[in-house]
Amino acid sequence: MRIVFLVNSIEGEETFYATTSLALAALARGHAVFYATPGDFVLRPDGRLMVHAIGLGAARPRKAETFVAALRGDATERHVLDIADVQVLFLRNDPSEDAGPRPWATQAGILFGRLAAERGAIVVNDPDGLARAQNKLYLQGFPETVRPTTLITKHIQEIRAFVDAHPEGVILKPLQGSGGKNVFKVSSSHETNLNQIFEAVSEAGYVIAQEYLPAAIEGDVRLFLMNGRPLMRGDTYAAVRRVPAEGDLRSNMHANGRPVEAVVTAEMLVVAEQMRPKLVQDGMFLVGLDVVGDRLVEVNVFTPGALPEIAELTSVDFSEDIVIALEQKHEIRRTNGGALTNRELATL
Incomplete structure (x- = not known):
């Protein structure tokens, strides 16, 4: 070919x-x-x-x-x-x-x-499907049970009210973005630098506010789906846990996240199965899900990475399977x- x-x-x-x-x-x-x-x-x-x-x-x-x-x-x-x-x-x-x-x-x-x-x-991936997934708003098209409570806005007043409603804290990030750029955790609507954070995140457009998931302190799991199902060879999943660097809440590799071996839980597989119908409908051949506990925090459909790290950790080169x-x-x-x-x- x-x-x-x-x-x-x-x-x-x-x-x-x-x-x-x-x-x-x-x-x-x-x-x-x-x-x-x-x-x-x-x-x-x-x-x-x-x-x-x-x-x-x-x-x-x-x-x-x-x-x-x-x-x-x-x-x-x-x-x-x-x-x-x-x-x-x-x-x-x-x-x-x-x-x-x-x-x-x-x-x-x-x-x-x-x-x-x-x-x-x-x-x-199918271009018509990618057209519907050009920013993180795509995540909102999946069942509410698999994703964090989310607000999308350009109004700081809405952000403050959302933060007040989530005592565990809120993650703010750009609607259009990747690699962990301009991702912040806000614990209180009274934080003195909230305005500056909002200005930095909203500079490129709309802001996503997501409820903070305490399990995120241990990082997230990047799980690959191929043809709508978890990619695996034998009993080994194409997955990696991405652990944040000390003092950082982001687990992205571009933000110095550290790859470690992942344990794919039954809860993660339930998330993947609930994602499958829409991913198949949209022609998404290869997708990287970022999962924290039993919640999906991001769905990567353009350039999902971490295949080399998975190969190093599992001794399985899933690129060949793809x-x-x-x-x-x-x-x-x-x-x-x-x-x-x-x-x-x-x-x-």
Whole structure:
């Protein structure tokens, strides 16, 4: 198969990214791997959708360090691919990273992903589903029993009233954001710096206020779902507990969170099962759930990470399982023609 990974930028790719693990697994299984960025699509007058992409030619690195060095180096080969000749377009760009510096790029994966699906490529996650999940408001579409009590507003008075109603405290964070940036805990509506916190969080738009879950002091569990179900091999789940750094409430790896082995509980599996119908309906092939106790605090559908950390902790490289699932989807499409929509195929 030809697999194109859409990322924010080539120079921004890192050895510890899940995309790197997925690309290495695809190369190891004999597939042709290409990388493209939001500005690389071309819709020609004849209706052909092209993408300018880079590949490594015949090189098949086995280590992340070698792969990323080659990807950034001068030995890459530049291609102009017809999407009709691409089997999989894997949307791995994070729109929140582009919201400030180049807002035009935030929609590129979704817009051109739709066109790619119309031209026969398998596009994951499904672009129509991603369009509904471009910010944390997506979480509100899932059952109330699986998520914390949440307020979304740009009015400080609403925030103060919400804090007063939750004596354990409240987490404030941007509606559009990732990586743990501008995440704060507020314990009282009378905190002297509440106005400053609100200004920092609301600078980019709406603010999410969530009830603080005391169990979060031990971190959260990132649990991967594939095709709507927990990703596992044998008895091992694709999951990792992310423990906050000392003095920090954020468990994100970008915020110095520490990965440790996770115990996937029955309560977490109940959360996952309650999430499944909507994830399948939206064509979400690969999703990372962030769970605290029996509550879902975030659902990551664009660039869920931690696959390398999970591989190190469990000795299971789930990237291979993900690539095998894509192979199966390609075979289903090949044998069934156009009988299945991209959304159906994404989670089949």
